[in-house]
Amino acid sequence: MITEAQAKEFHEQFKVTYTAFVGLAAVVHLFIIATNPWF
Secondary structure: OOOHHHHHHHHHHHHHHHHHHHHHHHHHHHHHHHHOOOO
16 A cells, blocks of 8 residues: 555646646647548
């Protein structure tokens, strides 16, 4: 088991990583839609 402090530290890092991943994915999707619209 991990301590609550370790869990909080992991969660803070996870939020940063997840936000970066979602942001990157959104940018890539918008770029693809801009260059190759399907309508």
